[in-house]
Amino acid sequence: MKRLPITIAASLTALGLAASAIAADPPAARFDDKFRQLDELLPTATQYRTASGAPGHQYWQQRADYTIRATLDEANRSISGTEQITYHNNSPDTLTYLWLQLDQNIYQPGSDARRVQTAPSREAWMKPQGEEGGAKFEGLRSVLTGREFDGGFKLSNIRTAGGAPLRHVVNGTMMRIDLPSPLKPGDKVTFGIDWSYKINEQKVLGGRAGYEYFEEDKNALFEIAQWFPRMAAYYDVAGWQHKQFLGSGEFTLEFGDYDVKLTVPADHIVASTGELQNPGDVLTAAQRDRLARARTSDKPVVIVTQAEAESAEKNASKATKTWHFKAKNVRDFAWASSRKFIWDAQGYRKDGTNVMAMSYYPKEGNPLWERYSTASIIHTIEQYNKYSFDYPYPTAISVNGPVGGMEYPMISFNGPRPTKDKKTGELTYSKRTKYGLIAVIIHEVGHNYFPMIVNSDERQWTWMDEGLNSFVEYLAVQAWEKDFPIGRGDPRDITAYMRSANQVPIMTNSESLLQFGNNAYAKPATALNILRETILGRELFDHAFREYARRWKFKRPTPADFFRTMEDASGTDLDWFWRGWFYTTDAVDISLDNITEFNIDTKDPEIEKAWQRARKAEEPVSVTDQRNEGMARRVDRHPELKDFYNEHDDFTVTNADRNKYREALAELEPWQKDLLKQGKYIYLVDFTNKGGLVMPLILEITLKSGKKYIERVPAEVWRYSPKKVTKLLVTDEPMTALTHDPFWETADIDTSNNAWPRKATPSRLELFKMERKPNDMMKDFNAPLKGDEAANNGANAGAKADARPADAGTPANGAAAKQQAETQQLAPAAPQAPAALPAPAAPAEPKR
Numbered sequence: 001m002k003r004l005p006i007t008i009a010a011s012l013t014a015l016g017l018a019a020s021a022i023a024a025d026p027p028a029a030r031f032d033d034k035f036r037q038l039d040e041l042l043p044t045a046t047q048y049r050t051a052s053g054a055p056g057h058q059y060w061q062q063r064a065d066y067t068i069r070a071t072l073d074e075a076n077r078s079i080s081g082t083e084q085i086t087y088h089n090n091s092p093d094t095l096t097y098l099w100l101q102l103d104q105n106i107y108q109p110g111s112d113a114r115r116v117q118t119a120p121s122r123e124a125w126m127k128p129q130g131e132e133g134g135a136k137f138e139g140l141r142s143v144l145t146g147r148e149f150d151g152g153f154k155l156s157n158i159r160t161a162g163g164a165p166l167r168h169v170v171n172g173t174m175m176r177i178d179l180p181s182p183l184k185p186g187d188k189v190t191f192g193i194d195w196s197y198k199i200n201e202q203k204v205l206g207g208r209a210g211y212e213y214f215e216e217d218k219n220a221l222f223e224i225a226q227w228f229p230r231m232a233a234y235y236d237v238a239g240w241q242h243k244q245f246l247g248s249g250e251f252t253l254e255f256g257d258y259d260v261k262l263t264v265p266a267d268h269i270v271a272s273t274g275e276l277q278n279p280g281d282v283l284t285a286a287q288r289d290r291l292a293r294a295r296t297s298d299k300p301v302v303i304v305t306q307a308e309a310e311s312a313e314k315n316a317s318k319a320t321k322t323w324h325f326k327a328k329n330v331r332d333f334a335w336a337s338s339r340k341f342i343w344d345a346q347g348y349r350k351d352g353t354n355v356m357a358m359s360y361y362p363k364e365g366n367p368l369w370e371r372y373s374t375a376s377i378i379h380t381i382e383q384y385n386k387y388s389f390d391y392p393y394p395t396a397i398s399v400n401g402p403v404g405g406m407e408y409p410m411i412s413f414n415g416p417r418p419t420k421d422k423k424t425g426e427l428t429y430s431k432r433t434k435y436g437l438i439a440v441i442i443h444e445v446g447h448n449y450f451p452m453i454v455n456s457d458e459r460q461w462t463w464m465d466e467g468l469n470s471f472v473e474y475l476a477v478q479a480w481e482k483d484f485p486i487g488r489g490d491p492r493d494i495t496a497y498m499r500s501a502n503q504v505p506i507m508t509n510s511e512s513l514l515q516f517g518n519n520a521y522a523k524p525a526t527a528l529n530i531l532r533e534t535i536l537g538r539e540l541f542d543h544a545f546r547e548y549a550r551r552w553k554f555k556r557p558t559p560a561d562f563f564r565t566m567e568d569a570s571g572t573d574l575d576w577f578w579r580g581w582f583y584t585t586d587a588v589d590i591s592l593d594n595i596t597e598f599n600i601d602t603k604d605p606e607i608e609k610a611w612q613r614a615r616k617a618e619e620p621v622s623v624t625d626q627r628n629e630g631m632a633r634r635v636d637r638h639p640e641l642k643d644f645y646n647e648h649d650d651f652t653v654t655n656a657d658r659n660k661y662r663e664a665l666a667e668l669e670p671w672q673k674d675l676l677k678q679g680k681y682i683y684l685v686d687f688t689n690k691g692g693l694v695m696p697l698i699l700e701i702t703l704k705s706g707k708k709y710i711e712r713v714p715a716e717v718w719r720y721s722p723k724k725v726t727k728l729l730v731t732d733e734p735m736t737a738l739t740h741d742p743f744w745e746t747a748d749i750d751t752s753n754n755a756w757p758r759k760a761t762p763s764r765l766e767l768f769k770m771e772r773k774p775n776d777m778m779k780d781f782n783a784p785l786k787g788d789e790a791a792n793n794g795a796n797a798g799a800k801a802d803a804r805p806a807d808a809g810t811p812a813n814g815a816a817a818k819q820q821a822e823t824q825q826l827a828p829a830a831p832q833a834p835a836a837l838p839a840p841a842a843p844a845e846p847k848r
Contacts, residue, residue, distance in 0.1 A: 034694045034722045038575045041583065042560040048236045053564030054551050061556055063088040064231040064256040071263040072337055074220060074316075077211055080196035083228050084161075086256075088188045091234065095183040099234075099242045100175045101253075103226035104197045106245055107151025107205065112172050113246045113814065114146055145204050153229065154196045161190040173245040175229065193229050202402035207815045209413070212402035214340065214362070217313045221338035221362060223401040223413045226251075230332070233457065237558055243459050247814020249510030250458035250465070252451075253331040255554060260326070264337045266319035267312045269304055271343075271360040271397050272335035273410045274327030282321050295347035295356060300374040304343040306363050312339040327409065329554065331455055334408035336360060336399045344370065348378045352390030355381060361400035365417050368429055368437055373398045373414075376441035383442075383476035384449050387542065388549035396448065398441050405440040405822030409452045412444030415823060435485050436826055442480075443473045443822060454549055455556045462510040463582075464559060466821070467524025474525055488522040488825050489529045491747035497522065498587040498691075499749045506582045507559065517821030526747060527581040534696060534745050535577060535715070536570050544569035576715060580693045588746050589691030591753035595738065598682040600675070603664050605657035613651040683729040685738065690753075694718040695746045697727065702737035710742070 045051035047058040065088075070081030089095055106113045126135075158166045160180065167178040183189050199222065202210030209225035233241040233252040241252050262270055270282075279288050287303050294301035316339065327333060340362040348355050359373035377398055381391045397411040404415035416437035418429040446469050450456070456464035474489030487493045497503070497518040504514050506524055513519045532541035547569040548562055563578045580586055601608060635641045665673065687697065697713035717725055729735070740754040748754060752761055 032722055034580065035576045035716065035719045036579075038563065038578060041579075042563065043237065043558075046236070049558070049561060051564065052568040053548070053561045053566070054568075055555055058092075059555065060090045060092070060236070062090055062231075062234050062254045064254040066228075066256060066258045066260070066333070068228055068258070068260045068333075069263075070228070070260070071320075072222060072224075072265070072268075074222075074265055074268075077199045077201075077220075078196060079199060079224065079227060080194075081228060082157075082192065082194045084190060084192045085231060086188055086190045087183075087231060089183045089185060091236075092185050094185065095234075096179055098177045098179065098183075098189075099232040099240045100177065100229045101226075101232050101245065101251065102153050102155075102170065102173050102175050102229055103245050103251070105152040105170075105173045106247060107146070107149060107197075107200055107207075109147050109149065109151075111152070112244050116246065117143070142204060142206060149200065149205060150198055151200060151205075152197060155193060155229070157192070157194040159192050161192070166191055171244075174232065174242045195229060197227075199224070206819070208403060208406045208818070209334070210402060214364070217340075219313050219316070219338065219340050221336070221340055221401045223334075223336045223399060223403050223406075225332075225334040225406065225408055225413075227334075233556070235457075235556055238457065238460070241457060241459055243511070245459075246511050248513065248516065248817060249460065249462065250818075251332070252455065252457040252459050252556065255329050255331050255455070258325070258327040258330060258333045260333060260335075261322050261324045262335060262337070263320050263322045265317050265339065266321045267315075267317040267339040268321070268337045269309075269339070269341040269343055269360065270323040270335060270337045271341070271358070271399050271411060272323070272325045273330060273333045273408060274325035275394050277324040277326055278322075282323050291345060294345040297346055300344040300346045300357075300359070300370070302342065302344045302370075303358075304341060306342050306366065309340055309342045310363060330393075330409035331452060332408050334411050334413075336401060336411070336413070338362065338401075342366070342370070344374055346374050346378065348381060350382075350390075351385070352392070353381060353385060355391055355393065356395050357381070357397075358395060359398045359400075364420070365400040367427070368416070368418055368434065369400055372434070372438055373400070373441060376438050377445050379480060380442045380445040380476060383479050384446055384472055387472050387475060388449050388454075388546060389553055391448065392453070393448065396445055398445065404819035405444050406818070407444040407447030407452065409448065412441070412447065414440050414444055415819075416440065431485070432826055436823060438480065439473065439477060439484075439486055439825060440823055442476050443469060443825075446473050446476065449549065453554055454552045455554065457556065457558070458510065460509060461507075461559055462513065462516075462520040463506050463524040464557070464562065466520045467506070468528070468562075470521045470525035470825075471528040474529060485826050489525045491526055491530055492744045494518070494522055494526040494747050495749045498747060503585040505584055516817040517824070521821050521825065523581070527577075530695075530746060531566075531574070531577060534698070535574070536572060540570040540572065541566075576694060584692070586692030588693045588695050588748045589689075589750050589753075590695065590697070590740055590746075590748060591688045591690050591750075592685065592738065592740050592756055593688050593753075594686040595756050596684045597735070598684070600678070600680060600682070602676045602679075603661055604676075605653045605661055609651040609653050609657070613649075616651070679732075681731045681734055683731070683735060683738075685727045685729060685756075686724065687727060687740070688724050689718060689722060691749060694722055695748075698741050698743070698745065699727075699729070700737075700739040700742035701729065701731065701735055702739075703731060704734040704736050 043049075046056060048056045048060065050056050065086040066083055068081055068083040070079055072079055087098060105111055108114075155170070155175075158168050158177065160166055164180070166180070169176045169178075177191065179189060200207055200210040202212060202223070209223050209227070211223070212221045214220070230251075231254050233254055235241070243249060258274060260272070260274065262272070264270060276282075279291065283291070283303075290301050290303045294303065325335075338360075341360045342363065342365075343358065343360050345356050345358040348357055357374050357377035359369060359377070361369040361373065365373075377396050381396060385391060393410050395410045399411065399413050400415070400417065401413055402415065403413035406413045414437065416429075416433050418427045418433065420427055447465065449472070450469045451458055451465035454468075458465050470488050474486060477484040477486050497515065500515070502514050504512065504519065506519060506527075508519070510520075528545075532538055532545075535541075536544070544566045548557070548565040551557075551565060552561065559582075563574070567574050599611070635646065668676075694715050696715045697717060699711045699713065700708060701711060702708050711729070713727065717727065729738075738756045741748050741751070744751065752758070
């Protein structure tokens, strides 16, 4: 670091002490204004959505009420049903047709999702079999089975309320119904549909629902979702949201009331959205008593015991029972059914929340599920209530089955289980499985808030539910346990992704996302954590985030509504932040390039010449002078040769110096004299924005005395020069070290250039033996042929391998990508490699 004196005349004017930074000369290229407003990108405010981000005074949304009667055919793995929909036109528009979602049609062999499948690359397809790549048995089976599976809705009797046929057109995963007469604003229409479909085997075809078959006891567990034709959303920003369902973009739906009767085998237990209306018809007296006790219990009460479930597993009933559920003001409906279910429950009541937290799981889920599932549900509600609003629904359910992680109103499907040793039968679970279970339950139950109540358009913007929910999940797990091993939210965990090449902005349609988990979950969650901790502070952020949640509770917000509300309620212009983090793929890489120390010239020759002498003494001694040390000198042998100049050097203070100083002081005003005496240390520090994403400067300053302190410089320091700035620092004593982003809170992708002096990065060099395996065909030819026992051992090893999370290091598309994103979040975010095999169309759905 260079140390230079400055004169008082130059210090105030040339260096601009009143300014916080000195901008470098603007480059010749076009100026890139990182702080320009988002007006060119955000929609113009209307009477439906205000410029403040709140619903407008004429905000409207449609409504759809459902009456459904359905039957589960366990033997044939199919569902048939009939439904009646009452659609309320609350819009100012007259509608001549309606659009419905037929999500099961993604399983049709010729669906768009299957036809657009591609191999990730020739290299990935042909890569040798292994953990990281190559064609997998499971992947190829999924593709081939998907080509033959007779999936999709079989529709019939689409009719008016009076029974007259309705003209309709099926377009892939969407269906248009042409109304016999226009539906005017404020009117409603009722119509009916009969349908059936075959249920997919989830572990083969993937997806957000399906069945799981248990070879050991010959039973099945059904998780049922996207199981009936559902009204597509119609709203002011997009009109009809009828983008085809290709697997990744999820759903946006209308709120309504549901009356659902489900006929299932008599020995099945059903978990469902809504409240059970006929417990006397489907539960024993003992089970009803346990359910009543659970409501006021301080720990989970087992409603259906493991012994009862194991007894039911042994003899499948041929009779049926009908479970009746009702749900008010929900946007969807899902359920699960199996004779294998153990069921526990615990009531939770606080402020405006009065809920039954319930878990359903087969014996294969224990001992993990009986200990952690219901406790995780209650913890989720406690924490999410703090950051949004009181949970309004009567139930919150976690179901263990084949789906790794998926959410619906009041019910979620969650996958982690212990591992059973094939030989000994011993049940064990890893740390990853334990915390993965807790995290995925918190995440999926948390989705009740985002987007089941704050009803964003998931078909368009995955981050609005996944990113926001992953952020609140990050806050919730901090309250579960110190050092909870979650890999999404902390800025240091996103840097590998931010360095990667194949990125798209967060503001990209759901079906076009690359690196799904990092883009839709980790990056927005991290951005919001940085906004909370570094940009706004917790108080301002939490108030604004709660305001967003409460403004849009049971309504449909857009990205603009979120951005505007956060600015409106925090009182902070954040356009630069949204633009950088959400609309670009820029990274944070701020480099500390140069630093120069200045001391104010006091003009006092006694002080200044002493300072100059000290600087001279700091210069290194030349090699010549070092080697001449001790040399006999003539003037030392003959002292009579010495005169005035041998007694004084260039730093001797003369009377002329003193007179000049006195004359200078006489011309100064009192405040100028005081300024000369302060003795401050002034530093000019050059910073370069190498990554493109502007962020605040967080500077840890270390002084000669050892004292350290943090100086925080707002991001607006870059407003005049987004590529390079020179920051002016003033200290009371010499500075010995300076570090930018000392706590790694900005997701800086290269911390090696963040410090002065530079810090070496420690690492390890691992040495290996050089081995060359000979190609010995004779030895291979004479190798003993393995028998049946060895082959069986190999099969068992394969089964154990299958027990691992599917393709843990390989990304997928569609539903598979969602499952991967939601169940593998404990590892730090990292760039994902190309998938070894294209995910099947139906499972093509990422999420948690």
